[in-house]
Amino acid sequence: MRMTITEKIIAAHSGLKEVHPGQFVYADVDICLGNDITAPIAIEEFEKTGIKKVFDPEKIVLVPDHFTPNKDIKSAQQSKSLRTFSEKHHLRHYFEIGRMGIEHALLPEKGIVAPGDLVIGADSHTCTYGALGAFSTGVGSTDLAACFAAGKVWLKVPESIRFIFHGKVKNWTSGKDLILYTIGKIGVDGALYKAMEFSGSAISDLPMDDRFAMCNMAIEAGAKSGIISPDKNTEDYIKGRVTKKCVMYQSDPGCNYTKTYEFNAGEISPQIALPSLPENTKPVEEVSGIKIDQVVIGSCTNGRISDLRIAAKILAGKKAHPSIRLIIIPATQEIYKQALQEGLIEIFIDAEAVVSTPTCGPCLGGHMGILAEGERALSTTNRNFVGRMGHPKSEIYLCSPAVAAASAITGKITPPDEVVKS
Amino acid sequence: MKGKCWKFGNNINTDEIIPARYLNTTDVRELAAHCMEDADPDFVKKAKPGDAIIAGDNFGCGSSREHAPIAIKAAGISCVIAKSFARIFFRNAINIGLPIFECPEAADQIREGDEIEINLSAGEIVDHTSKKRFKFEPFPQEMQEIIQAGGLMNFVKKKMSA
Numbered sequence: 280m281r282m283t284i285t286e287k288i289i290a291a292h293s294g295l296k297e298v299h300p301g302q303f304v305y306a307d308v309d310i311c312l313g314n315d316i317t318a319p320i321a322i323e324e325f326e327k328t329g330i331k332k333v334f335d336p337e338k339i340v341l342v343p344d345h346f347t348p349n350k351d352i353k354s355a356q357q358s359k360s361l362r363t364f365s366e367k368h369h370l371r372h373y374f375e376i377g378r379m380g381i382e383h384a385l386l387p388e389k390g391i392v393a394p395g396d397l398v399i400g401a402d403s404h405t406c407t408y409g410a411l412g413a414f415s416t417g418v419g420s421t422d423l424a425a426c427f428a429a430g431k432v433w434l435k436v437p438e439s440i441r442f443i444f445h446g447k448v449k450n451w452t453s454g455k456d457l458i459l460y461t462i463g464k465i466g467v468d469g470a471l472y473k474a475m476e477f478s479g480s481a482i483s484d485l486p487m488d489d490r491f492a493m494c495n496m497a498i499e500a501g502a503k504s505g506i507i508s509p510d511k512n513t514e515d516y517i518k519g520r521v522t523k524k525c526v527m528y529q530s531d532p533g534c535n536y537t538k539t540y541e542f543n544a545g546e547i548s549p550q551i552a553l554p555s556l557p558e559n560t561k562p563v564e565e566v567s568g569i570k571i572d573q574v575v576i577g578s579c580t581n582g583r584i585s586d587l588r589i590a591a592k593i594l595a596g597k598k599a600h601p602s603i604r605l606i607i608i609p610a611t612q613e614i615y616k617q618a619l620q621e622g623l624i625e626i627f628i629d630a631e632a633v634v635s636t637p638t639c640g641p642c643l644g645g646h647m648g649i650l651a652e653g654e655r656a657l658s659t660t661n662r663n664f665v666g667r668m669g670h671p672k673s674e675i676y677l678c679s680p681a682v683a684a685a686s687a688i689t690g691k692i693t694p695p696d697e698v699v700k701s
Numbered sequence: 702m703k704g705k706c707w708k709f710g711n712n713i714n715t716d717e718i719i720p721a722r723y724l725n726t727t728d729v730r731e732l733a734a735h736c737m738e739d740a741d742p743d744f745v746k747k748a749k750p751g752d753a754i755i756a757g758d759n760f761g762c763g764s765s766r767e768h769a770p771i772a773i774k775a776a777g778i779s780c781v782i783a784k785s786f787a788r789i790f791f792r793n794a795i796n797i798g799l800p801i802f803e804c805p806e807a808a809d810q811i812r813e814g815d816e817i818e819i820n821l822s823a824g825e826i827v828d829h830t831s832k833k834r835f836k837f838e839p840f841p842q843e844m845q846e847i848i849q850a851g852g853l854m855n856f857v858k859k860k861m862s863a
């Protein structure tokens with residue numbers, strides 16, 4: 280049987296020669312992940328079972344990133360539960376503040392996830408690692424607790440949808456714009472329960488950071504996972520990071536897709552998702568001029584080094600508009616340090632931005648930039664739901680780092696080429 | 702299962718079901734007190750134990766937070782009927798034992814305030830107000846095993862000791 284990359288990875292982890300969409304499997308998990316919101320429930324559930332030992336202390340990753348450095352007593356208690364559990368079970372991958380980052384930027388950076396892996400995480404954006412050619416999907420806390428115990432997860436093999444991006448992307452169009460465009464076309468439930476497989480010449484050309492941004496937002500189309508076949512870019516990225524053996528699976532020619540979408544990447548402009556769903560997308564030209572109060576550049580979607588480089592390129596020698604609060608959050612300590620060494624942080628501070636230690640912070644309305652009633656944010660994060668960044672009557676517009684930086688300068692939604700001639 | 706229905710639209714997301722500002726706790730009573738707050742701020746005041754939530758497509762989309770089905774269950778809601786569910790919400794509901802039913806006809810035709818009853822063994826939703834009956838598909842065998850074990854943890858424990 281000809282299989283997709285997704286089916287091959289699931290089959291290999293279920294001890295089966297082949298699997299087909301709709302089939303139930305109990306799959307072996309290479310890495311399971313929890314954070315300071317979801318892991319406390321998983322830990323409680325695990326302890327209730329009375330099981331003394333976790334399945335493998337090397338394969339559980341805990342990252343307190345959402346409300347950290349802890350914003351209040353309750354969130355400190357939650358982080359403490361991760362810390363205590365990690366000590367008790369001698370977990371190898373517990374990341375304390377000062378050594379951490381936003382989970383989905385951190386795991387690939389540390390080489391914890393490899394091509395061909397099967398990964399589950401009690402966080403919906405676990406689908407990010409598909410960019411490495413891994414099958415990875417978000418689950419709940421009870422799934423995580425069960426995996427702590429048995430190292431397995433129940434899965435229904437998803438159908439795959441193929442997205443082919445032909446041609447070359449335009450100047451200022453990024454992976455974020457390709458995925459926003461895609462969600463705009465198929466809707467927030469357009470890939471419900473399915474695997475989204477991205478391919479085509481524009482994807483082959485796409486740098487890893489942009490691939491992470493694309494797979495990261497597969498969940499925003501309702502998908503179980505996003506995936507990109509590993510190639511030379513992937514190999515270069517994992518060199519010096521991944522030490523375990525990995526398998527670079529590829530979809531078989533003639534394998535089964537329930538649907539194929541073909542887009543011409545050259546026709547896709549930078550995109551904006553209007554409130555309050557990621558599917559409300561428009562090319563930036565059509566919505567330019569909308570006044571904003573706050574700009575956020577960061578998150579597991581767009582807090583990586585190339586995102587900061589683009590923002591710095593646009594902000595260099597300029598200042599944020601007087602009415603704008605500009606918040607920039609490098610996604611990990613390593614990215615933060617790299618940005619320092621490259622002089623990006625200085626550019627941001629000269630542009631009168633707030634630069635924060637790595638944290639999810641405002642992305643989920645946790646801390647570090649909450650919106651008041653009636654305020655409007657333009658953000659490189661991934662969700663613009665009602666109340667996501669603060670007051671239920673505030674608004675979020677989603678965009679790429681380039682559009683965010685350009686708009687921070689003008690105080691209103693602005694296409695990057697109006698601010699810089701590239 | 703018998704109760705009054707509260708209707709919601711399409712794409713009700715987990716930030717509406719339980720806003721992130723309340724996720725610094727795992728206390729189920731506190732989560733229950735804010736159930737559906739950003740979709741309908743008065744929901745908790747209006748809903749009574751045993752009532753049902755009726756929703757459109759993609760109910761529970763967004764984050765993986767199990768706090769969402771936990772808040773609904775702890776608020777005393779007996780079940781959620783929707784045209785479709787977001788996948789992580791679906792898993793979580795099965796795993797923690799919150800009854801959910803995918804039934805587009807019922808989700809369309811049941812009106813706010815209707816009294817409904819669910820007959821599990823017959824696979825049927827009965828609307829006592831409109832006198833309509835709706836069939837729903839039973840879950841696949843593998844999921845039924847998890848439900849019958851009383852949730853995923855019990856299921857895993859059983860499997861591990863087997």
Ligand code: SF4
Nearest residue numbers: 381578579639642643
């Ligand atoms: S940055 Fe935002 S989307 Fe990503 S893990 Fe944190 S809260 Fe979730």
